[in-house]
Amino acid sequence: MSTEVPARTQAKAASTSRHQMPGRESADRKQVTQGRWASVLLAPTLILLAVVIIYPVVNAIIMSFQKDAGLDTATGFFVQGGAAGFDNYAHWIAQQCNGVACPPGTLGSQFWGAMSTTFFFAIVTVALETVLGFWMAIIMARTFRGRSIVRAAVLVPWAIPTAVTAKLWFFIFAFEGIANKLFGQQILWTGSEWPARWAIIISDVWKTTPFMALLILAGLQLIPDEVYEAAKVDGASAWQRFTQITLPLVRPALMVAILFRMLDALRMFDLPYIMTQGGNNTTTLSILVVDQIRQGFNSAAALSTITFLVIFIVAFIFVRFLGANAVGAATSSGKK
Amino acid sequence: MSAATATATRTAEIPVRHKKYDWGMTRTYIAAAVILIWCLAPFYWMVVTAFRDVGYTFDPTFFFTHVTWDNFATVFDERLGNHFARNLLNSVIVAGITTIVALVVGVFAAYALARLNFRFKFAVMGFILGASMFPGVALVTPLFQLFTSIGWMGTYQALIIPSISFTLPLTVYTLTSFFREMPWELEESARIDGCTQGQAFRKVILPLAAPATFTTAILAFISAWNEFLIASQLSSDATKTVTVAIASFAGSQPHVEPYTAVMAAGTIVTIPLVILVLVFQRKIVAGLTAGAVK
Amino acid sequence: MRNTFSKYAAPLATASVLALALSACGGGSSSGGGGGGDAGSQNLDGRGPITYVQGKDNSNVVRPLVDKWNAAHPNEQVTFKEQSDQADQQHDDLVQHFQAQDANYDVVDVDVIWTAEFAAKGWLQPLKDKLSFDTSAMLPATVKTATYNGTLYAAPQTSDGGLLYYRKDLVPNPPKTWDEMMSMCSIAKQNNISCYAGQFAQYEGLTVNAAEAINTWGGKIVDDSGKAVVNSPESKAGLGKLVDAFKSGNIAQQAITYQEEQSRQAFENGQLLFLRNWPYVYNLAKTDGSSKVKDTFGIAPLPGKSGPGASSLGGHNVAMSVYSKHKATALDFMKFMTSAETEKFYATQGSLAPVLSNLYSDADLTAKLPYLPTLLTSIQNAVPRPVTPFYPAVTKAVEDNAYAALKGDKSVDQALSDMQSALQAAGAK
16 A cells, blocks of 8 residues: 555645655656646636636836826927836826825825725625625525525526626715615715725625635535434534635635635725726726726726736735635645 | 533524524525625616617616617618727637637646746746736837737737736736635646546636636626726727727717617626626536535 | 745746746737837728627627628628727727737727827827828817827817716706805705716716816816826816815715716716706616606706816727737728718717817707707817826826815815926826
């Protein structure tokens, strides 16, 4: 049996240390063949991503070091801006417009505000979606009559195209809209900061909780019933079963769901754009990018790159400190 | 815990459990009702608006009033330049091919990431994740120029290939996380029973992976179905998808927001999708319990 | 695990090298070529099939017109490319195709506010010399929106101006001036409805409304040379009137969320005494099933300082791409699309206001669109929104600061001085 170590254990051993133990040639050789296999299996994914994502990303990064076209006042035509160095980046981060602080009413003045708004939305929506999604998943995992109806209904918010969703909620949250009518309120949902933010959060949570719920549900379904039965036999309370069985076993799926929701939420665009056009401090980084594209692509490319770096750091912290096993070959703390 | 006490607990549990059982079911049904209301109430309002006479667009009456099919007729009215049937077909083609390709390619990648041991695994995972970190809006202009220069504008591949790439990171990650949780020992034992690696994968692992794969497919399909950014700028009249078509609906005059038509179109694209999932879901779950390896 | 970060970075770096190589071959990634290069002097005599690009054909007027043209010009067929109904998307679509120097976007419909930007980018064919276009019969304000740096770059096609809708059952004679209107607000109070509303949500419509207030009191946003001149006593008076009306409740608080449609809804529900909106409201308020004011509203020119107010101008121009291969055909088609006959068709079938002044007294048209004479007054007194290549930045400067003033977050002085700085930052960049 010593040569037939289960691959699972082996992978675990290899990746936790990440350094191959000297003197285990068979493992090394095995890794080489597996490496070849892996490159074949991964090639299509990597090529597709390289062409459609990495090419434009790198193109944008290059453009971000060029000045935007400026107006030649003599001719009235735009002329190419030339090399910009880090000016476009400084413009955003230092909020400098031509050497002075960007005045209110410019995109430059909104950078840090947009940054905090984006984080605020991302943290609040993802937190709410995780809790709600988990709860929905647990309910849907139970056996009861009409379960499939609930599962289908949960898909509804997510299946409606975002553009329609945004219009729908804009319509619902109008001053004379159904939300105010139904609850007898006179709230100016899109007329001031906090109502506008909550309107956006409610719409986003409504729309994307199903995504969370479905992913978590799929994770839950991988847990064999026997595990719960055994725990019950051992006298574990519902809460203990949740924290000691459900949570650890569903963790990989949960982490993937949270990670991807986080990446999406940090790039949130459609809902706030259609509902408030970024007014009342609801401008997210992506909205700022879109507005800037209409004023000059190169500055927008710099802003996109900054956004990319910010998200990269968030994802890195997330993967590194919170959910290494969502990504990592590090451990498989899953089932034993 | 001695065997005696274990038996005691079990026997003691039976009456208690019976009582608890009902309570639990009631709670489950209440929870299910809450979920239904939360998910469907805004949808209900969408349907009400979709069936409402355009002259009463802003009427906030909660029930169906001034019911008409006109909005649905508008959606399909070719004289108004709406080719919604065509758009639906395009969306099915784009989202369908995207899902299939993303799933196949993603299963390969996920299998490698979950099962094989190779160098740079972490880097590859990082690279794939990195692909969903750039603001999508900033990708459109370079892609537009790339596709223009190779003559792909307005073709299906110009919509499908970006769509696959947007879907792939999630697909790969989800599948990898699920694959890692699979009882691969079963594959080993199947191979001891004389299966090849391929057979072992197909006959043992695939059925087990079905719910996860199905979930991933739904997620991929819906995200491809909802894709708007790329399609709005890279499609032509012939390849326009439903999301683009909906955004281009117009009111009877400038400034008029075509709410009722948009809601009708939203209803049309949502309901078949949900029914499709409902049907498939039953099939998959049924197939799974039948073929389960225990 | 310390080196994880570099593990991430390595493939990205590799990919960037790959993309560098790719982008070197890709070409065409430059934005905004100066003056369109030589394209502006080529294909001036070209004839052949062309494409006409326009936003969604709301009321099915463009298709019959194109059919009519095609029947008469078998060798110069026009293909109609229909864009989205959303202005932003139309704009972005045009930009993408111009940047790619697409020869298939021959004749394009451009919003009045984009014309200067596209002209300055060198994407629009100047309408002079061989391709000169006669605008003498057109309303001067509309021609102004199509003119950049003294050169005509587009032909006005349809126009739009603000009107005052009022409840004639409550106010027999419409107010002529703003102050008069404000004094009538007691009538609204007696009837327990709001007095006045326009479009004050933070979007393009607010720029329209704020510019109207500023222009009506003699202020300007940018002058003819493109310099920001908004920080003036006149602007302060104008913007101040709106702010005061909000403070006194003559404009209800909810108007801060109004776009065109929400304000129309409030008026049709009978909750508003006065409404500033575009002509489109006229037919809908008369015919909408839910309208409670079908027979009880009238229209008047916008009230001003001492006479009619200065409306902002809506509408669209039609322009020719410098990259078109068939510019002679394109010019003929532009003439066709702005001819009296076409304009009449637009007005009767699509309720789109003509740009030819004599049509406003045409009996057929006024019978069908009774608001035309009033609209003529509005357009004759209209001031176009700033004709500037930096329009997106300019409108943002106006919108954001006017919004803050209307909400009372900023004094009018502060708002105008910020607006001035923001306009300068926009233009100088």
